Amino acid sequence: MEIDDLKSDWNTVQPILKTDESLLLLLQENKHPVLKSIRKQIVIEVSSWLIFLLVYYSMFDGYLKPFWVNVVLVFSLILPVLHSLYGYFYNKYLTDGTDIKKALERLYNRLKKYAFFSILSRIGFVGGLLFFFTYNIDFKGIKYFFLLSICFVFVFQIAVLYSIWAKRLKHIKEIMAGF
Numbered sequence: 001m002e003i004d005d006l007k008s009d010w011n012t013v014q015p016i017l018k019t020d021e022s023l024l025l026l027l028q029e030n031k032h033p034v035l036k037s038i039r040k041q042i043v044i045e046v047s048s049w050l051i052f053l054l055v056y057y058s059m060f061d062g063y064l065k066p067f068w069v070n071v072v073l074v075f076s077l078i079l080p081v082l083h084s085l086y087g088y089f090y091n092k093y094l095t096d097g098t099d100i101k102k103a104l105e106r107l108y109n110r111l112k113k114y115a116f117f118s119i120l121s122r123i124g125f126v127g128g129l130l131f132f133f134t135y136n137i138d139f140k141g142i143k144y145f146f147l148l149s150i151c152f153v154f155v156f157q158i159a160v161l162y163s164i165w166a167k168r169l170k171h172i173k174e175i176m177a178g179f
Contacts, residue, residue, distance in 0.1 A: 035088070035091060057070070065132070069132060069135050073128055077128070079125045083122075090114055105176060118165065122161055
């Protein structure tokens with residue numbers, strides 16, 4: 001296909017027209033569909049963790065464990081909430097209207113920080129839960145196998161999370177190299 005054919009095809013494409021009001025509605029925080037879904041996820045997660053925190057003390061024998069072990073559990077449960085809030089504010093202020101190359105560089109740097117916090121918060125969350133639930137357990141025989149199995153699942157989960165973020169960052173880096 002020749003360049004003139006491409007130009008004529010491009011000129012014949014009819015864009016989907018949106019009114020100024022519909023575009024302004026998308027820019028409002030309460031109307032943006034991505035931000036709505038993130039807010040819904042945050043509400044569900046925070047509610048779930050609060051319910052867990054209300055019942056863990058008696059349901060999982062938190063009263064039998066030392067105070068500092070309970071603090072580790074509470075802190076590890078706060079990490080996913082902070083991660084969700086950080087993700088919400090990250091998506092709320094994604095770009096600022098500069099040229100595309102600078103916007104991609106800024107996106108790449110912010111996404112690297114977000115990926116690091118994502119992986120770090122998952123490690124802290126998993127570590128805190130494992131620490132709380134394995135505190136004062138006498139590991140003998142088959143219990144070692146179960147603990148190693150659980151640890152393997154969590155390490156695998158973190159490795160998959162790392163590879164997903166590495167692939168996303170590599171893709172953005174390749175796009176930046178194309179400019």
